[in-house]
Amino acid sequence: MGILTSDNSRVCDTTGLKVCLQSEMLIKLNAVVAVVCLLIGVLAAFGLALTRWETIGLLDPLMYYRFTTVHGLNMLIFWILFMEMAILYFAGTVLLNNRNASSLLSWGQFGLMLIGMGMVNYSVFTGRADVMMTSYVPLRAEHEFYLGTILFAVGALLGTTNFFANLYVAKRDKTYKGSIPLVVFGALAAAIIAVFTILHGAVALVPTWLWSIGMMEAPDAGWYRLLWWGLGHPSQQINVCAMVAVWYLLGTLTVGAKPLNQAVCRTAFLLYILFINRASEHHLLVDPGLSAEHKMWNTSYALYLAVLASMIHGFTVPASLEVAQRKKGHGGLFGWLAKAPWGDPGFAALFVSLVIFGFGGGITGVTLGTHQINIVAHNTLRIPGHFHMTVAGGTSLAFMGLAYYVVPLIFRKEYSFRGLARIQPYIFGLGISIMAIGMTLAGSLGVPRRHPDIDFTDAAIKADLSAASPFMALVGIGGFIAATGALIFILLTVHAVFLGASNKGRAMTSWQKPEQDKLTRDLMSTNWNPEGAGLKPSGTSVLTLLLLAAFAIYYFANWKALADVWHVS
Amino acid sequence: MSIFAVPAGWLKAPHGAERTWLAIALLWCLVLSVMMPYWHLKGKQTSSGEAYDVEPGEFNARVEKFVRDGKVDVRNGIPVVEAPPGGHAYLIGRSWTWYPILKLKKGVEYKLHVSSLDFQHGFSLQGKAGQGLNMNFSVLPGYDHVLTITPTSAGEFNIICNEFCGMGHEKMTGLIVVEE
Numbered sequence: 198m199g200i201l202t203s204d205n206s207r208v209c210d211t212t213g214l215k216v217c218l219q220s221e222m223l224i225k226l227n228a229v230v231a232v233v234c235l236l237i238g239v240l241a242a243f244g245l246a247l248t249r250w251e252t253i254g255l256l257d258p259l260m261y262y263r264f265t266t267v268h269g270l271n272m273l274i275f276w277i278l279f280m281e282m283a284i285l286y287f288a289g290t291v292l293l294n295n296r297n298a299s300s301l302l303s304w305g306q307f308g309l310m311l312i313g314m315g316m317v318n319y320s321v322f323t324g325r326a327d328v329m330m331t332s333y334v335p336l337r338a339e340h341e342f343y344l345g346t347i348l349f350a351v352g353a354l355l356g357t358t359n360f361f362a363n364l365y366v367a368k369r370d371k372t373y374k375g376s377i378p379l380v381v382f383g384a385l386a387a388a389i390i391a392v393f394t395i396l397h398g399a400v401a402l403v404p405t406w407l408w409s410i411g412m413m414e415a416p417d418a419g420w421y422r423l424l425w426w427g428l429g430h431p432s433q434q435i436n437v438c439a440m441v442a443v444w445y446l447l448g449t450l451t452v453g454a455k456p457l458n459q460a461v462c463r464t465a466f467l468l469y470i471l472f473i474n475r476a477s478e479h480h481l482l483v484d485p486g487l488s489a490e491h492k493m494w495n496t497s498y499a500l501y502l503a504v505l506a507s508m509i510h511g512f513t514v515p516a517s518l519e520v521a522q523r524k525k526g527h528g529g530l531f532g533w534l535a536k537a538p539w540g541d542p543g544f545a546a547l548f549v550s551l552v553i554f555g556f557g558g559g560i561t562g563v564t565l566g567t568h569q570i571n572i573v574a575h576n577t578l579r580i581p582g583h584f585h586m587t588v589a590g591g592t593s594l595a596f597m598g599l600a601y602y603v604v605p606l607i608f609r610k611e612y613s614f615r616g617l618a619r620i621q622p623y624i625f626g627l628g629i630s631i632m633a634i635g636m637t638l639a640g641s642l643g644v645p646r647r648h649p650d651i652d653f654t655d656a657a658i659k660a661d662l663s664a665a666s667p668f669m670a671l672v673g674i675g676g677f678i679a680a681t682g683a684l685i686f687i688l689l690t691v692h693a694v695f696l697g698a699s700n701k702g703r704a705m706t707s708w709q710k711p712e713q714d715k716l717t718r719d720l721m722s723t724n725w726n727p728e729g730a731g732l733k734p735s736g737t738s739v740l741t742l743l744l745l746a747a748f749a750i751y752y753f754a755n756w757k758a759l760a761d762v763w764h765v766s
Numbered sequence: 767m768s769i770f771a772v773p774a775g776w777l778k779a780p781h782g783a784e785r786t787w788l789a790i791a792l793l794w795c796l797v798l799s800v801m802m803p804y805w806h807l808k809g810k811q812t813s814s815g816e817a818y819d820v821e822p823g824e825f826n827a828r829v830e831k832f833v834r835d836g837k838v839d840v841r842n843g844i845p846v847v848e849a850p851p852g853g854h855a856y857l858i859g860r861s862w863t864w865y866p867i868l869k870l871k872k873g874v875e876y877k878l879h880v881s882s883l884d885f886q887h888g889f890s891l892q893g894k895a896g897q898g899l900n901m902n903f904s905v906l907p908g909y910d911h912v913l914t915i916t917p918t919s920a921g922e923f924n925i926i927c928n929e930f931c932g933m934g935h936e937k938m939t940g941l942i943v944v945e946e
């Protein structure tokens with residue numbers, strides 16, 4: 198048993214941090230529901246991947262659309278948001294040596310989100326909401342679909358309010374000295390953006406719900422899109438903040454990483470809050486009713502400072518890993534990488550996620566979101582190609598890496614089948630990469646997203662996109678590998694939580710070799726300066742310059758592709 | 767350490783490689799920002815978003831008039847309509863077809879009006895395999911979306927729908943024929 202303290206908390210046997218027991222319970226509950234939603238999403242993903250692989254063509258159109266709705270909602274909304282709630286409890290209490298502020302808000306959060314999730318899934322599974330997660334009006338779902346979404350959002354709002362209360366209590370009771378930890382700062386950025394996001398969502402969905410029960414006229418299609426993306430886009434920024442916070446967290450846990458300059462990291466989080474959350478019109482770049490000037494301004498205002506923020510984290514995260522490794526004596530341009538704990542699934546997930554997000558998701562995202570380039574990309578398969586490299590290969594993989602530490606530290610259960618766990622991040626990352634590349638190439642040939650049949654079998658006028666067939670096979674094969682990787686994660690985690698060996702009363706079993714682990718523990722117990730002599734992050738400099746080169750090539754190749762299409766204004 | 771509170775004094779300017787990267791990244795963001803206005807002035811492709819409010823019934827009436835005035839042929843039961851060179855052309859997206867088939871001339875500018883009679887649709891213009899044309903615009907009910915468009919290649923081009931519009935979305939196609 199960990200030492201129980203008087204105020205309903207325990208002391209972690211591995212890190213020495215104080216764990217508030219109520220928070221612990223809420224972290225567990227939210228994480229378990231998150232994994233259940235991930236399972237639903239993954240089962241649907243098998244169906245989607247094997248449908249878009251034309252050779253197999255598993256599902257008929259109706260089922261394909263329903264699976265797409267199920268997959269999008271359970272993955273992007275439910276799995277990710279329940280995980281983020283768990284992260285908020287963790288950041289607001291454990292990392293601040295604090296106790297959970299409000300049982301009422303916390304149980305309200307969990308209860309409402311659970312009910313909302315249940316209502317939405319009931320609606321979709323019974324065929325009452327074949328509208329995709331965007332539910333663009335005037336397509337109409339039955340009323341419980343919208344009400345469920347609203348309840349889910351209110352739950353999330355209660356969760357963020359409780360997090361703000363936790364910050365307040367920690368400050369008032371002086372549970373920490375100096376400024377809040379960087380990871381908590383990242384979580385705070387995510388929570389602030391969440392408030393804006395949820396308010397937009399309310400403005401979009403409450404009238405839509407009233408319409409579904411016959412109390413209002415149908416909302417205008419253009420306004421609905423604008424408001425819906427006021428919800429849909431900033432919530433991706435929440436995911437980015439949460440993911441980056443998890444990167445910093447895993448960096449510390451797995452190699453003892455320390456950011457070179459916390460002011461830089463914090464400024465980058467601040468830029469997210471200030472400069473992204475209204476930049477939602479990159480989903481509406483080819484919409485009627487919004488002028489070109491307005492769209493250009495909205496995607497890039499204040500010099501793309503939100504992109505700058507991601508480019509900053511893209512440097513500071515690997516640099517913090519690099520200098521920690523150098524401090525341990527692993528030198529050379531890339532010696533620090535060669536000696537990294539690649540067999541630790543926490544580290545593997547961190548690094549693979551960083552690479553997929555940076556080289557894949559980031560570069561494609563900025564390019565697709567460029568006003569004019571969007572003409573050759575909007576609603577093609579390039580879009581899911583992009584976001585599987587952000588929310589799946591990036592955020593979801595980082596969260597999986599987190600689980601390899603949350604289960605031993607919070608559930609106090611050890612993973613079994615450790616060999617499989619060590620390679621799981623690579624399987625998932627490889628699959629997502631293959632699938633996303635396939636999607637990107639197929640989309641460049643015009644293959645639409647949310648479409649089960651590029652042979653247009655039943656169409657009166659035949660269309661021909663068969664040139665994309667090989668790329669659709671990549672989507673199917675990569676998707677199958679990715680879904681298998683995700684399923685392995687789920688099975689391992691469920692097994693660990695319910696049947697794993699307890700580690701109560703001792704430190705968690707390290708994922709690393711004893712000598713690696715010792716170096717990291719030693720480093721964490723010393724006070725060292727990451728900008729000290731001999732610790733230059735030259736490997737990171739090379740990697741980031743490589744990123745910039747890839748970025749520039751991809752970006753300008755797209756302008757070239759655009760120049761070749763018909764003239765339009 | 768990112769998981770521990772930091773003592774005061776963390777607010778300091780970046781140094782060395784980190785500072786260099788900040789400068790490079792900022793410069794790159796500047797390039798990204800400048801490219802859009804640059805293309806707006808010099809490039810030939812942009813989405814101006816030009817649009818007018820229109821009732822679906824009213825738009826349908828305009829399209830029917832356009833079909834009566836310019837019908838030259840019927841294919842697959844759908845009228846083929848030749849748009850007056852330099853003039854207005856009309857296209858309806860409705861569940862689940864693009865109506866009518868348009869006949870245009872290469873190198874001539876048209877005002878192409880696109881709207882929907884029911885759900886949201888995605889106008890996605892696709893060349894035959896190997897032609898590499900791929901252009902996409904949103905089509906919303908209630909909005910007369912005006913694309914000022916000049917075909918720069920001749921041949922037959924498919925329109926597919928790339929916005930989910932209900933059961934039948936997968937078979938929603940149309941055609942634009944461009945002559946030299």
Ligand code: HEM
Pocket residue numbers: 239242243245246249265266268269270272273276277329330331581585588589590593632645646647648675676677679680681683
């Ligand atoms: C586990 C492996 C995964 C596979 C094989 C997979 C595969 C797919 C496929 C084939 C589509 C359909 C694309 C289309 O036809 O338009 C899709 C859509 C989507 N996926 Fe995944 N995916 C996976 C994981 C994820 C994860 C982890 C997330 C988010 C956290 C995610 C979010 C989405 C979203 C938001 C959509 C769009 C749904 C829509 O268009 O409404 N996917 N996925």
Ligand SMILES: [Cu+2]
Pocket residue numbers: 429430431433477479480
């Ligand atoms: Cu967005």
Ligand SMILES: [Cu+2]
Pocket residue numbers: 886887888927928929930931932935936938
């Ligand atoms: Cu459609």
